[in-house]
Amino acid sequence: MKVELFIPCFVDQIYPETAFNTVKVLEKAGCEVVYNTNQTCCGQPAFNAGFWDDAKAIGSKFLNDFSDNGVIVSPSASCTGMVRNYYGDLFTNTTAHNKCRAIQGNIYELSDFLVNILQFDYFGAELEGRAVYHDSCSGLRECKIKEEPRQLLSKVLGLELLNMPDNETCCGFGGTFSVKFDAISSAMAQQKVDHAMDMNADYIISTDASCLMHLQGYIDKQQLPIKTLHLADVLAGGWGNV
Known part of the structure; x- marks a missing residue:
């Protein structure tokens, strides 16, 4: 199957390795991956x-950068959710309505x-350690994914997936929320990381780089022995180049 790859701003600018790993994973699943280098942002921050x-x-611009008859896949539930759920508010009853x-x-989050x-x-992925999965707000509520990432992680050799308390609670990022309400945002990140640490987890895994960036910032500041990982990076680990 031919798929068009949408790489969000956070991944492109901060976690490019996640983009490359998404390509590896899709190709191993038998897909032909097409990437339009003209693509930029979905418009969610604005x-x-x-x-x-x-x-x-x-x-x-996003609508012009992608075809209306092809499958689009993104390693971000947040950006996928933006296109799926909110583009109607912008383009209903416009000339771009049908496209x-x-x-x-036709747009899908990676695990979905x-x-x-x-x-x-x-x-055939491998990762030694204990991990918790963080349900991002967009993944859970906008893309309706919950079991899909867990199903993929359950097949990773050496990985013990733990059921973390309050895993459906927001991590505190929320885009500009983390800037406007930094104290609340940091406290929410602390709660999320504390729950993972209480379970002696080595990793916090999610589908959204924005959540992981926020949590990793708190982890780094507190110098805690835990690490965040994107689902695509986990799935691409342990089996080398395709």
């Missing part, structure tokens, strides 16, 4: 901040695509 005109301009609806029906569309969940 949309969430209330700048809908700016978000619409960015979203228009917007088509793309909304692997498990539910390709029905592929074993990559």
